[in-house]
Amino acid sequence: MITFSQEKLxxxxxxxxxxxxxxxxxxxxxxxxxxxxxxxxxxDTPVMDYVASLLNIExxxxxxxxxxxxxxxxxxxxxxxxxxCQTGPCMLNGSDNIIDYIKQKLNIKVGETTADGMxxxxxxxxxxxxxxxxxxxxxxxxxxxxxxxxxxxxxxECRAKAN
Amino acid sequence: MGRKLLLEKAHVEGIRTYxxxxxxxxxxxxxxxxxxxxxxxxxxxxxxxxRGRGGAGFPTGMKWSFIAKPEGIPRHLVCNADExxxxxxxxxxxxxxxxxxxxxxxxxxxxxxxxxxxxxxxxGEYAWVAEILENAIAEARQNGWLGKNIQGSGFDCxxxxxxxxxxxxxxxxxxxxxxxxxxxxNPRIKPPFPAxxxxxxxxxxxxxxxxxxxxxxxxxxxxxxYAKIGVGxxxxxxxxxxxxxxxxxGIYEIDMTISVEEFIFSDEYCGGIPNGKKLKACIPGGSSxxxxxxxxxxxxxxxxxxxMNYESLSDGGFATGSMMGSGGFIVLDEDQCVVRHxxxxxxxxxxxxxxxxxxxxxxxxxxxRVLKNIETGKGKMSDIDLLWDIQRKIEGNTIxxxxxxxxxxxxxxxxxxxxxxxxxxxNPEEAQRKNYGMAHYADPIHVPTPPVTA
Numbered sequence: 001m002i003t004f005s006q007e008k009l010x011x012x013x014x015x016x017x018x019x020x021x022x023x024x025x026x027x028x029x030x031x032x033x034x035x036x037x038x039x040x041x042x043x044d045t046p047v048m049d050y051v052a053s054l055l056n057i058e059x060x061x062x063x064x065x066x067x068x069x070x071x072x073x074x075x076x077x078x079x080x081x082x083x084x085c086q087t088g089p090c091m092l093n094g095s096d097n098i099i100d101y102i103k104q105k106l107n108i109k110v111g112e113t114t115a116d117g118m119x120x121x122x123x124x125x126x127x128x129x130x131x132x133x134x135x136x137x138x139x140x141x142x143x144x145x146x147x148x149x150x151x152x153x154x155x156x157e158c159r160a161k162a163n
Numbered sequence: 164m165g166r167k168l169l170l171e172k173a174h175v176e177g178i179r180t181y182x183x184x185x186x187x188x189x190x191x192x193x194x195x196x197x198x199x200x201x202x203x204x205x206x207x208x209x210x211x212x213x214r215g216r217g218g219a220g221f222p223t224g225m226k227w228s229f230i231a232k233p234e235g236i237p238r239h240l241v242c243n244a245d246e247x248x249x250x251x252x253x254x255x256x257x258x259x260x261x262x263x264x265x266x267x268x269x270x271x272x273x274x275x276x277x278x279x280x281x282x283x284x285x286x287g288e289y290a291w292v293a294e295i296l297e298n299a300i301a302e303a304r305q306n307g308w309l310g311k312n313i314q315g316s317g318f319d320c321x322x323x324x325x326x327x328x329x330x331x332x333x334x335x336x337x338x339x340x341x342x343x344x345x346x347x348x349n350p351r352i353k354p355p356f357p358a359x360x361x362x363x364x365x366x367x368x369x370x371x372x373x374x375x376x377x378x379x380x381x382x383x384x385x386x387x388x389y390a391k392i393g394v395g396x397x398x399x400x401x402x403x404x405x406x407x408x409x410x411x412x413g414i415y416e417i418d419m420t421i422s423v424e425e426f427i428f429s430d431e432y433c434g435g436i437p438n439g440k441k442l443k444a445c446i447p448g449g450s451s452x453x454x455x456x457x458x459x460x461x462x463x464x465x466x467x468x469x470x471m472n473y474e475s476l477s478d479g480g481f482a483t484g485s486m487m488g489s490g491g492f493i494v495l496d497e498d499q500c501v502v503r504h505x506x507x508x509x510x511x512x513x514x515x516x517x518x519x520x521x522x523x524x525x526x527x528x529x530x531x532r533v534l535k536n537i538e539t540g541k542g543k544m545s546d547i548d549l550l551w552d553i554q555r556k557i558e559g560n561t562i563x564x565x566x567x568x569x570x571x572x573x574x575x576x577x578x579x580x581x582x583x584x585x586x587x588x589x590n591p592e593e594a595q596r597k598n599y600g601m602a603h604y605a606d607p608i609h610v611p612t613p614p615v616t617a
Contacts, residue, residue, distance in 0.1 A: 018323040020237070020280075020363050028345030029328050033287070055345075068347040068517075069328035071287045087249045088450055088507045089406045089493050125331070125511045126249040126450075127288050130491065131404060131412035140290040 250491025448488025
């Protein structure tokens with residue numbers, strides 16, 4: 001049975017209170033963020049159905065939103081997701097080399113997860129860190145001014161965290 | 164050094180906290196505003212000449228004056244912090260380093276518009292910035308600047324942060340409103356405009372982060388005084404986020420009286436191009452605006468020095484000019500490939516098209532594929548005209564401006580760098596190994612030397 005903790009349910013209630021009465025659907029995006037964080041980093045169908053029940057909306061209203069926004073994962077991802085920006089300004093500063101290096105280092109293609117379930121490599125479009133390129137998102141934070149050495153260090157850091 | 168109105172205090176130790184922000188003169192504009200009539204605040208913003216800093220440059224005071232005021236229906240102010248235009252990262256900086264400035268500007272603006280519940284729609288990826296804002300809102304609330312009966316004025320205002328989830332299109336104001344309502348970010352057909360029917364069918368004003376922050380200095384120094392800074396209809400200061408091939412990428416607050424040449428080469432700003440390379444091209448206002456080759460960037464077609472303001476950047480229209488846009492300033496050095504860069508932008512717009520209108524949904528993907536072919540040595544000469552044709556058929560034929568935004572960079576790249584596209588097609592193998600370098604247009608142009616700064 002999928003269910004939020006009491007603490008998270010209180011958070012959901014608080015989020016709903018931000019919007020006008022009867023407009024609880026407005027809390028859908030923030031509640032989906034909560035659900036993804038809580039239930040393994042991706043949104044399985046039962047999770048989305050649970051979110052629909054919390055907001056008293058139809059499941060389809062959740063599916064159509066979850067599939068529209070790029071931050072919601074509709075299939076399982078690794079424990080750590082490298083989301084490397086590849087848009088113009090990052091490309092000018094060598095993001096292609098960084099992506100190639102990560103592919104080679106982790107022996108995966110873009111969109112794949114390592115066999116041990118640790119790392120997923122994803123290319124993303126502009127994350128608004130153009131002055132600090134090349135960059136990637138890792139969890140809730142940005143890693144900027146990437147070099148091969150920094151990528152090595154980040155991989156080590158993640159491995160250490162997992163142990 | 165130009166005058167700073169927004170970032171003057173951004174580096175004061177601890178300015179992120181309420182205590183330091185208040186000590187440095189924060190929230191004075193709210194004290195002043197609450198003693199005024201809301202209509203007078205709108206007048207003050209009109210006088211300031213402030214133009215929307217998100218990209219469109221629409222006069223803010225005028226936008227505010229459009230808001231409908233039907234009896235008994237709540238109104239809302241929504242801050243557009245969905246900053247996603249490639250090359251643009253100024254709002255993030257402002258929110259991250261001096262969050263109370265935005266909140267202060269939003270309280271004044273909420274009072275002026277009569278919004279008792281205002282929202283900051285922030286792009287989902289800026290998760291830590293959302294936390295900074297939430298903390299700042301909590302501090303403002305504890306100190307009586309938000310909540311019921313603010314500073315004894317009788318005005319109530321709540322403020323909430325709403326995180327998006329990764330969609331450039333939500334920077335378009337009606338898509339943003341849809342997203343705020345918990346839906347896909349599909350732009351709405353206008354009219355009705357948000358000022359009449361916006362969030363939850365209520366009158367709504369959507370303004371960019373920098374626009375709302377600028378309301379603070381406007382209140383503090385007065386609209387007339389603010390209008391004296393800058394030149395012509397480019398009043399006040401503008402945040403420019405500079406990136407690409409420059410020595411000092413980052414955020415610069417300019418007063419719109421400096422030249423593009425000074426901005427790129429002066430040590431006070433971008434500090435020139437790394438490794439002694441030449442300037443090839445630049446997109447001065449975020450990826451949607453036309454790219455300009457070096458010669459047209461530094462001087463207008465009339466031979467005047469091009470300046471960093473709304474009018475001068477757009478001088479010559481799209482034939483020989485560009486736009487101020489969002490202030491996302493992307494510099495390309497002589498070794499950059501315009502074809503590849505344009506391809507990444509086409510990929511971006513394809514990825515971000517919401518899919519609602521066929522010309523954009525189909526056209527953006529088509530342009531990406533054609534550009535990819537040219538870039539990887541599989542292009543045909545007819546592809547250039549095909550690209551031109553596709554972008555012409557997207558522009559102006561979609562519900563929202565994303566279609567135009569996707570079309571313009573392609574059009575400008577072909578307009579100014581057609582020889583580079585042709586070279587790619589004629590020399591597919593060579594193009595894989597080396598870059599085209601400076602374009603022919605640049606031959607007769609001298610490479611500018613950095614101006615002497617005092």
